[in-house]
Amino acid sequence: TAVIAEIGMTKKQPDVLTPELLESIDRYWRAANYLSVGQIYLCDNPLLRRPLALTDVKHMLLGHWGTTPGQNFIYAHLNRVIKQYDLDMIYVSGPGHGGPAVVANTYLEGTYSEIYPDISQDDAGLQKLFLQFSFPGGIPSHASPECPGSIHEGGELGYSLSHSFGAVFDNPELIVACVVGDGEAETGPLATAWHSNKFLNPVTDGAVLPILHLNGYKIANPTVLARITHEELEQLLRGYGWTPIFVEGHEPALMHEAMATALDTAVQQIQQIQQNARVMNDDDAGGFARPRWPMIVLKSPKGWTGPKFVDGFQIEGTFRAHQVPISDPAAQPGHLELLNDWLRSYRPQELFDERGRLLPELAKLAPEGERRMGANPHANGGLLLRDLHMPDFREYACDVPTPGASGIGDTHVLGPFLRDIAKINQEQRNFRVFGPDETISNGLVALFETTDRQWDAATEPNDEHLAPTGRVMEMLSEHQCEGWLEGYLLTGRHGLFNCYEAFIHIIDSMFNQHAKWLKVTSHLPWRRKIASLNYLLASHVWRQDHNGFTHQDPGFIDHVVNKKAEIVRVYLPPDANCLLSVMDHCLRSRHYVNVVIAGKHPAPQWLDMDAAAQHCAAGIGIWEWASNDGDQAPDVVMACCGDVPTLETLAAVSILRENFPELKIRVVNVVDLMRLQPQTEHPHGMNGQDFDELFTTNKPVIFAFHAYPWLIHRLTYRRTNHENIHVRGYKEEGSITTPFDMTVLNEMDRFHLVMDTIDRLPQTGDKGLALKRRLKEKLIEHKIYIDKNGQDLPEIRDWQWRGKT
Amino acid sequence: TAVIAEIGMTKKQPDVLTPELLESIDRYWRAANYLSVGQIYLCDNPLLRRPLALTDVKHMLLGHWGTTPGQNFIYAHLNRVIKQYDLDMIYVSGPGHGGPAVVANTYLEGTYSEIYPDISQDDAGLQKLFLQFSFPGGIPSHASPECPGSIHEGGELGYSLSHSFGAVFDNPELIVACVVGDGEAETGPLATAWHSNKFLNPVTDGAVLPILHLNGYKIANPTVLARITHEELEQLLRGYGWTPIFVEGHEPALMHEAMATALDTAVQQIQQIQQNARVMNDDDAGGFARPRWPMIVLKSPKGWTGPKFVDGFQIEGTFRAHQVPISDPAAQPGHLELLNDWLRSYRPQELFDERGRLLPELAKLAPEGERRMGANPHANGGLLLRDLHMPDFREYACDVPTPGASGIGDTHVLGPFLRDIAKINQEQRNFRVFGPDETISNGLVALFETTDRQWDAATEPNDEHLAPTGRVMEMLSEHQCEGWLEGYLLTGRHGLFNCYEAFIHIIDSMFNQHAKWLKVTSHLPWRRKIASLNYLLASHVWRQDHNGFTHQDPGFIDHVVNKKAEIVRVYLPPDANCLLSVMDHCLRSRHYVNVVIAGKHPAPQWLDMDAAAQHCAAGIGIWEWASNDGDQAPDVVMACCGDVPTLETLAAVSILRENFPELKIRVVNVVDLMRLQPQTEHPHGMNGQDFDELFTTNKPVIFAFHAYPWLIHRLTYRRTNHENIHVRGYKEEGSITTPFDMTVLNEMDRFHLVMDTIDRLPQTGDKGLALKRRLKEKLIEHKIYIDKNGQDLPEIRDWQWRGKT
């Protein structure tokens, strides 16, 4: 920790904020504002070397001006403090629709041209820079992956603070300057993300500097935070645990001074807090009071420095500045003139030289090399990504002397594996597990043998597993878990989100945005691949018999498979050894979203470790030990995917084999769901021939599936034998009941599977019909028994796979 | 408003809180606690008339004790103030897993037995009450629909405050007492819902009394709000605009007094605020400062009054009290004894008479009739539901002299219809429109001709359409919009949520919970049907060309159709007149979730009002004016669903008919998506014969679809002609580009549709191949043109349907 302490000490003393310095910051800001307006409006004549003509103006005017000048202002001032204090800082643009700002600034600091040499630092480059913005074949209008320095697109608002905190965990030298839109601040995820400061350790983590951009408006409305009293706002932010520094006004000169002073204060406070914790308290800040980190509230007009009035309406400082303030220069008299005045108000000739290059005295205001926020490697996390040290998952195997051996709960077997991953990567500090207070409930308690939950708020005598450092992050907010993890991954680390299956839908839209980010970045050569986003959905639909209907929804995977096949992977390991193998694979993988669904309750185990590893490598396969078709064609294929469906299928197979020994039954188990899709649709997809060889071209397939049954149809509708595939799965039936009754209510239980088979095999004849009658009686007996006893029939509870003999 | 003022005056003066009164409240509380423990543990011997035996204890012990005593405490005290002030109050249980509390209390007050006579007020009824809890065939462990008085199940945490505010909008006499879990308070939706107070009008709306249940813990962790300083918590709540009243402790006698006093204060403050606003300020509270409503912070031990220690671990006042504190009386020595002591600590014999009935002096502490929170009709909203006055939608028709007439944007046509619904229901005040600051952006600006956005925070000169009363609710939180609307509907009113299509995924999980609620309540005879939850998804995937990839996701309907067919409906009107007809239908419907997807951009119109109404009534149909198969079998069916797919299909049909006049083409348009499913799967599903008559049994079907293409396969895989159905739709391709290029990137444009057709019609021969070559060239020309000009080719922009001739 001496090293850390030294870092704390290397900070330079702030220079005096001379009028000259502030004046050049103002010019830098004007340059960024000019480039921003240029991006929104111009397709030619980028530096207005000739009079502005209508032909210089784009046909379609797209973009958001309102947020942009404020973000330019912030960026320019951040540049100063980065240089001043030699900071390792990245920028997160909450209202990412201020794309023109981040593009303008990364262009001004030079990173943009380094990555896209075509967008050079001269007139020609400027013209391309302007033209490409919000233009077909060009770049999006948000802080999109194409923009250097961005880890947060900000298209869907609300996640900037969570992402920022995720980025600074285990990055003690990093500061994330996070601009939060005052509209964005109304979203739920953002409203709770302020509390992230209770989960940050000043010793081992970096710092987030939130800058609430109080420009007063969202699209067409004022914002809530802009229309409460100053006193209320201050109480709110202090109540969230922050020390707000207010910068308010609109007069540039005054504002520059105020902002520079505020940033000096904030940076010094951050460094002081870190130094206190790091120097005085060695590894552990627990003894100290939780720090009240600084933040900035920047109250400035929306569309600052833009047109004051257009067509008689006030623009600057109102919601009307949100998008394109001068909307139609081609058709509206006077609009071209207004645009001309606006552009020239920044006096570009005083900012760029005759070749179109930012004047050297301005260019030097930006930091250099990787200190530039657009070039900081944290914002291209793959650059920093180090492989996890992985113990051999085989060593955590549970013993399966024979199929059907009893298990302790699959996630309970996974726990020690995760524990040891946490342990052996403790030193490189690049692995964390996230969850909404369910890590123990989901069966992963073993983690707490080696680590704790990171917690920086107060503790009390009865608390367990809370510490300032820890590899587990738990807050009752799926949004925070997801946002933190995404930020952690995007900056080049590894992690896992464990969640109840039903409630993972809470972050459906966050998953969407991350999957889209992965898709786009995977096609940008300069963006390095990052670790996959891994979900472990334990506490799944079939074992929410005690929580009931609200906790039963296996539809997240339907949602996931809508995203690009190159990005998404779905695994349903049937037992603990398969779970180990699958998780090992997921944690090594890159740039995917992996969804793993597993049970936590004691359940039979099917495969020993070797068989499991092989089965998972194949992703799908015949379980010969459960089949009796031998080298012949089967009469029926019993397919299963998921732990409970596998159990019910095997129980159904026992009944069938006992009653119809002559029937040739093939059991197929699916671990890797995407194997079912045609290979043309998904990289894991099987080719037609392999599929037909497994599922036959004409025999009935009785498929028991973990989730909604139609997902199987959706994946297999192109397969030869599709019309013979009969799927059972969850169909929104369920309540508080017994585990087996959950399958009965959804007709996926062993008895229904047998009856489904009989219905499709005329050769079972009268014997089949008689068996059906007996099974129907059995279902009634089951119902009566559970209503009376509250638990399943002994023959169900105690059922065991007996094998071939 | 004289009436309202009078209501304000009818309140009684508070009685003195005599020791006798507090003592009997304590006994009432003990009764509720006893019934709660009984529900979790006992299957027999409900009043312990004989010694507790193991056989009296359930096999499976399920339920959440931790939250329950606190909720019982709150409920008992609310009963007092209801009687005291003659309040119209309902109870929302944020941590709905405290099911035992709401069941116990509605039982004690008598409503439970009125609804379920079998659960009578005697020993036999008590035994059933206990047994049914968390038991197969019984009731869930949450504040589920089965529980009288509940509008909020609280299975998925986070929505209690939004629901509560939704309930009090336009219910000036109603107070919702909303218990917020301190864990629940960490969720994003709850964290922003505190701000709802800026949207409440004290004149025309009721009041929400939040009771933050600071019991210190969630499942296995302390809560954030319990581990910040008192000062911070108070600042936070004041910053959110509330006036917190703290009730802290654990000694029952002191706590009863503190809670009773706090509630008196809170109720009096509420009444004072309302009176100030209503009497002094007539209809409009705008002139007054926004009220700082009271709220209560109840800090009490988790699992209060439960076992102090079990197996050497402290239980009461720790996270270990969350679920079942004594976990295994059958196996653990001493557990039965502990349970016995715990149960008897409430001294049931002092609370219930020899028949098992609550003693009369306690029973009279509960309010009477509909004042009982379990019997309040607001909590069974269908009882209060009044039909909307509906203007004739035909009068808003846009003129379509001939198919292909130009339109102004479909939602812009809908706007005036919604405006007039708002207007003519102004008096009965039971219709509202919700959206995250997108109502204007989504084309519904006409609403502001008759109403405003309800807004109770400060206003400034340039604001537009903000007022203390208004039918439009806008906050930048999809969670709040959804939660408010749900609360509004559940209490018997009507509404609409307008949202960008991509971001509606933010509330996927809230939709889930509401759909599940509707499913369960539709099977409870005593629950009356409520108005449908209507979504208008404008700003859809195909016209997010300016916002780019992050704004492109049509997958909400995939998510929706996973829920029970009896509940969900999906409509994709192809033009404005169809949109009018569909919306009219949705707003009249009951107990559904209706998803309507519509465009806002100028687009061609196809059907005049009569044709539209007829087409929408059928839900699907042949567009004869666009087809040329006459009375013969078609060579190809060109199917379309959604506005943009319809446009591209008709453009493709023009090209085909021009080039292959001999080809017999049938155009089928789908408005009601669920028509595609078999009738066995969805009530709107077509029977096989009708389907085959439309789509043929063997001809190629080229289907252009609004959303992900595989949804069509999922809905139609059982259809005879399924294997000939070829679907084009959105497949995660898109960026900032032109509208037409969006369709090209996803291969759903007219040219691809024509090429797809040629590929499936060998009879097009060499002429077909030549046309394909020309179309491929055209696509290249398109790309070059848009890259240069930033807009679509003139022939695309200006394309018009020319009809048959």
Ligand SMILES: Cc1ncc(C[n+]2csc(CCOP(=O)(O)OP(=O)(O)O)c2C)c(N)n1
């Ligand atoms: C979750 C979400 N809902 C709605 C939108 C649509 N939207 C785009 S910009 C905007 C207003 C943003 O306001 P604010 O955060 O204050 O940003 P700024 O004023 O800096 O533009 C809205 C509602 C969105 N992008 N994300």
Ligand SMILES: Cc1ncc(C[n+]2csc(CCOP(=O)(O)OP(=O)(O)O)c2C)c(N)n1
């Ligand atoms: C959104 C969501 N995430 C996770 C859960 C799982 N869960 C059930 S109870 C609970 C803790 C609730 O704590 P709190 O709100 O404080 O309630 P109380 O202490 O009164 O039980 C959690 C995390 C849930 N029900 N909903």
Ligand SMILES: [Mg+2]
């Ligand atoms: Mg703003």
Ligand SMILES: [Mg+2]
């Ligand atoms: Mg709690």
